[in-house]
Amino acid sequence: GNSVTQMEGPVTLSEEAFLTINCTYTATGYPSLFWYVQYPGEGLQLLLKATKADDKGSNKGFEATYRKETTSFHLEKGSVQVSDSAVYFCALSEQGAQKLVFGQGTRLTINP
Amino acid sequence: EAGVAQSPRYKIIEKRQSVAFWCNPISGHATLYWYQQILGQGPKLLIQFQNNGVVDDSQLPKDRFSAERLKGVDSTLKIQPAKLEDSAVYLCASSFGGPETQYFGPGTRLLVL
Numbered sequence: 001g002n003s004v005t006q007m008e009g010p011v012t013l014s015e016e017a018f019l020t021i022n023c024t025y026t027a028t029g030y031p032s033l034f035w036y037v038q039y040p041g042e043g044l045q046l047l048l049k050a051t052k053a054d055d056k057g058s059n060k061g062f063e064a065t066y067r068k069e070t071t072s073f074h075l076e077k078g079s080v081q082v083s084d085s086a087v088y089f090c091a092l093s094e095q096g097a098q099k100l101v102f103g104q105g106t107r108l109t110i111n112p
Numbered sequence: 113e114a115g116v117a118q119s120p121r122y123k124i125i126e127k128r129q130s131v132a133f134w135c136n137p138i139s140g141h142a143t144l145y146w147y148q149q150i151l152g153q154g155p156k157l158l159i160q161f162q163n164n165g166v167v168d169d170s171q172l173p174k175d176r177f178s179a180e181r182l183k184g185v186d187s188t189l190k191i192q193p194a195k196l197e198d199s200a201v202y203l204c205a206s207s208f209g210g211p212e213t214q215y216f217g218p219g220t221r222l223l224v225l
Contacts, residue, residue, distance in 0.1 A: 043203075044203070102156070
């Protein structure tokens with residue numbers, strides 16, 4: 001079945017550091033890929049998405065590129081801020097489907 | 113625009129008791145989802161409704177979990193009887209189109225003792 005694997009957390013960085021959170025997936029066909037974020041005390045929010053190979057999703061300084069050859073969708077940000085502290089979830093949906101399959105989440109803490 | 117509403121926000125029960133959660137989706141959203149998020153894991157879909165019909169309930173433990181969507185709007189998720197391993201956050205989401213249009217509620221945190 002479809003699955004998503006994220007790098008183990010928690011991840012702790014200093015402000016302005018470069019961030020990478022790894023995500024790989026297993027799926028049949030051509031899924032859409034997503035990153036969701038959960039800030040403390042808030043609900044899950046869509047951060048960015050990519051719907052086909054080589055697409056780059058971006059939002060709020062975060063980027064992720066859909067790499068079909070490596071079945072990956074790694075999240076990156078060039079300079080993190082304290083306000084980026086949250087739990088990040090990688091997810092996929094099968095082509096034509098609505099439901100989401102999530103990875104286990106990565107907790108990110110940014111220290112000033 | 114009001115978001116997805118869920119209640120209660122927290123619930124503590126003893127094993128073998130029953131519990132029910134309520135969700136009010138965003139107005140006009142035809143699709144409603146219930147997810148279970150166990151601590152340290154990502155959300156797992158329990159059931160998906162399209163209007164008031166069930167689209168996917170393949171991961172719903174039907175011996176103890178049940179869900180309904182009244183008149184294609186509000187939904188309730190029930191657990192009867194609860195087990196210790198049901199301790200989790202139960203998330204409700206609604207959407208009007210593709211998966212990227214899912215909006216999540218704040219969740220109900222359940223602790224089974």
